[in-house]
Amino acid sequence: MTPSTRFWDKIAVKYAASPVKDQSAYEKTLARTIEHLGPEDDVLELGCGTGSTALLLAANVRSYLATDFAPGMVRIADDKLEAAQQKGDAHAGLRFAVADVFSESVETEQGYDAILGYNFLHLVETPEDLMARVHGLLKPGGLFISKTVCLKDKAWLFLPLIKAMQLVGKAPFVKMYSFASVENLISRSGFEIIETGTYPEPRSRFVVARKV
Template identity: 45%
Template sequence: MSITDPFWDKAARKYNASKIGNVPAYERTLDHTRAYLTPDANVLEIGCGTASTALLLAPDVAAYTASDISTEMVEIGREKARAAGIDNLRNLHATLGDPQIGPGPYDAVLGFNLLHLMPDVESAARQVHALLKPGGMFISKTACLSGWRGLLRVPIAGMRLFGKAPWVTFMSTEVLESHIRAAGFEIVESFDPSGSPMGHFVAARRL
C-alpha cells in the first residue's frame, strides 16, 4: 500500500468543495485531453485528487484508473464515482511505483497539477514512460514557477515546516519540457490554457 500524505489528507474535504478558478481554461484542458483518448483506451491518472476530472473523462474511454497518494482524496473520489454510477472507473490509493497501479501498459497516463509537486520530475516522467505502450500518450498540466515566482521558495519552505504546504518544485516551462523529452517522449503539443504558465499543458508521445 502506498504511503499517504498528511497535508493532502487534511486538505481533502476543503479541496473537494473548492470551485474551479478558471472554467474556460479547465474546459480547454479537457477538450485537448479528449483529443488523445479513444473509446477503447486504458487510462491511468496519477494525482487524481478527489477524481473530479476522472469522472468527466472516464465515460470517453474503456477503463480509467484514478490514483492518489491521499487516502482521504481517494475515499471522496470513490463516493463520487458510486453516486455518478460510473462503473469503468477505479480509484486507488497509490502513486508511481506502487504495485497496485500495475506494470501497464496503458494507452495514456494523465497528470494534472502534479509534476511541480514531485521532487524529481524527470524520474517521474521515466516511470510514466515505463507504464505506457509504445506510442502511448503522457498528458500533463503543470504549474511552472520561474522568474519572479521563485520568490515563493522561502515562504513555501517555511510553511512546509509546519505542515501547511506540500513540496513544490520550481521550474520554467522550458525545463519542464526538457525533463519530459529526456525521459523518452516526443512533445506533440504544449500551450497555456489560461494564458499563464501556472497551468502549462503538455501532450507527449512515448518514443
Template identity: 30%
Template sequence: MAASEEFWNKRAERYDAKTVKGPNYAKRIERVKAWLHDTAVVLDVGCASAEITLDIAPHVGQIHGIDVSAGMIELARKKASERGIHNARFSRTDPRISPRNIPDDPDLAEGSFDAVTAYSVIHLLEDVPGTLVRLHDLLKPGGKLITETPCIGDWNIGWKMLVKLAMLFGMAPQVVMLKVAELESMIADAGFEVMESKVYNPKSRLQCIMAKKQ
C-alpha cells in the same frame, strides 16, 4: 505516514469546495478528450478526489486514478459510485511511484496504458525524472503523456518567496520549483517526444505539455 500523504489527507474533505468549473475547466476537458479515444485505457496520476478523472471517464474506455492520499482515494470511490461511473477505479500508491518500485502491482503493468494524465502533480513528486521514466514504461508505444504543471521556477521572485513561505508554514506541500525548459528536457530524457507545450490559461499559469512515447 509520508508528509505528502498527511498534507493531502487533511485537505481531502475541503478539496472539492475549491474546484470551480468555469469555461476554462470545460476547455481543459475538451482538450484532453481530443487527445484520447473512446476505448483508451488511461492512468490519472495524482487524481485527488477525482473531479477531473470522473469528467474524463465518459470519453474513454477505462480510467485508473492513483494518489498518495488514502482520504482522496476514499472520496474518489464514493463520488464514482454516487455518479454511477463504472469505468473508473482508484488506488492509493506509494509517493515514490518511481522508478519501478511497484513492479508487482498488476494494475500498473508496463505497457498497459494508452495515456497518462498528470494534472498539477509533477511539481509535487520526490523524484521527477525517475517518475517520468516509470510513466513512460507504463505506456503502450505511441502512448500519450498529458500534463499540466505550475512551473514555479519561471515565476517572479515575489511569487517564489510566497510559495517558500507557504511551504515553511505548512500551508503548501513541498514543491519542486521546475522551469518549463527543465521539465521539457526531463520529459524528453524519459523517452518522450514533446508534441505541445504551452500555457492555455495565463491566469492559472499551468504549463500544458503533451508528449508521446516514441
C-alpha cells in the same frame, strides 16, 4: 505517511469544496485531452485528487484507473463515484485507488495507452524517476498528458513563503519549473512533444507527449 501525503490527506475535504479557479482553462484542458483519447484506450491518472476530472473523462475510454497517494482524497472520489453510479452517470470502466506511479497495483500486462497528470509534476520530489516509470508503463506510442504549474520565473516571490509554510505543515513540496524546464524533463525522458498549450495564462503548461 510522508509530509506531502499528510498535507494532502489533511486538506482533502477543503480541497473538494474549492471551486475550479479558472473554469475556461479547465474546460480547455479537458477538451484537448479528449482529442487524444479513444474508446478502446486504457488510461491511468496520477494525482487524481478527489476525482472530478476522472469522472468527466472516463466515458471517453475503455478503462480509467485514477490514483492518488492521499487516502482522504480517494475516499471523497469513491463517494463521488458511488453517487454517480446511483444516478446511472458513472462509466463502468472507472475506478479509484490509493496508489502512486511506483505501486504494483498500477501495473498491467498490456500497458496504458495514456497516462495523465494534471497540476501534478511540480509536486513530485523525484521527477526523473517518475518519468522513467511513466515511460515504462505506457504502450509503444502511448501518451503522457500533463498540465504543470510553472512558477520559476517568479520563484523569488513564492519560494520564501512556500518554505515558511512548509515548516509548519501548511504547504507541500513544490518544485519550480519554467515552461522550458518542464518540457525538457519530458523530452529527455524518452518522449516526443506533440502539443503544448498555456491555460490558464501565464503559469500552467499543458503538454501532450508521445513515448518514443
